[in-house]
Amino acid sequence: YYPYLVPVVILIVGPATWVEKFPEARGTRQSPVDIVTSRASSGGSAPPLVWRYSVNHPRSVVNPGYCWRVDENGYDSELRGGPLGSDVYKLQQWHCHWGSVNGEGSEHTVDGRAFSGELHLVHWNTSKYNSFTEAAGQPDGLAVLGVLLMVGSKHDELDKVVRLLPYIQHKGDKVTFSEPLNPANLLPKRIAYWTYPGSLTTPPCTESVTWILFKEPVQVSAEQVRLNLCYYVNGKNV
Numbered sequence: 001y002y003p004y005l006v007p008v009v010i011l012i013v014g015p016a017t018w019v020e021k022f023p024e025a026r027g028t029r030q031s032p033v034d035i036v037t038s039r040a041s042s043g044g045s046a047p048p049l050v051w052r053y054s055v056n057h058p059r060s061v062v063n064p065g066y067c068w069r070v071d072e073n074g075y076d077s078e079l080r081g082g083p084l085g086s087d088v089y090k091l092q093q094w095h096c097h098w099g100s101v102n103g104e105g106s107e108h109t110v111d112g113r114a115f116s117g118e119l120h121l122v123h124w125n126t127s128k129y130n131s132f133t134e135a136a137g138q139p140d141g142l143a144v145l146g147v148l149l150m151v152g153s154k155h156d157e158l159d160k161v162v163r164l165l166p167y168i169q170h171k172g173d174k175v176t177f178s179e180p181l182n183p184a185n186l187l188p189k190r191i192a193y194w195t196y197p198g199s200l201t202t203p204p205c206t207e208s209v210t211w212i213l214f215k216e217p218v219q220v221s222a223e224q225v226r227l228n229l230c231y232y233v234n235g236k237n238v
């Protein structure tokens, strides 16, 4: 009776329906995936992954309704090497995924294990395409650095965004800040990573993402997780 209705309803409006509106979601390289570490082949002779980000420019934190997103507003940055061939990618935005239950917020899992959250730094291929939107439709258009988040010590760089969340409680809210922030400080110390060709994990689920998921999780405090949860799950935006 009653409780059995709820899961069915959730399935009808959740990812299961995305294929109707977004045919890409039925594709062959859909993300997220579970990283089965025993099946990952070693990187062999891939060149080093190299990045450079602008620090002192105004950024805006936006509430798109399902996470928070920081727009880089086109300021200079570069990501190259690793699995990206000879193309240069530029940071467009970065955003965070959190779960409703602590410890289950990440999109990717590693050997079946979920993490408290997951940061995505979204870059687009400026060597081949003229805009993010154009690149987002191409198989080699986007490159996303994925950072797994686990509860531990407070993350000072991330806190520059987390402390602004109370000001963007509703979908569409946006706040601009000019405090210097280096996105490179959001990445783990050790930069070993898994990489695979995948897709956006949210509609339109376009298969245009070269995923680069760092192996080492980054620590954020329980309070930082709580702040993220209370603005995105308890009814304010879902």
Ligand SMILES: O=C(NCc1ccccc1)Nc1ccc2c(c1)[B-](O)(O)OC2
Residues within 6 Å of the ligand: 120, 122, 132, 133, 136, 137, 144, 199, 200, 201, 202, 203, 204, 206
């Ligand atoms: O950029 C997104 N939408 C707007 C859009 C504009 C123009 C064309 C297509 C899409 N979405 C999106 C981009 C990157 C990632 C994700 C979602 B993610 O999977 O959450 O992590 C990586």
Ligand SMILES: [Zn+2]
Residues within 6 Å of the ligand: 095, 097, 120, 201
């Ligand atoms: Zn994402």
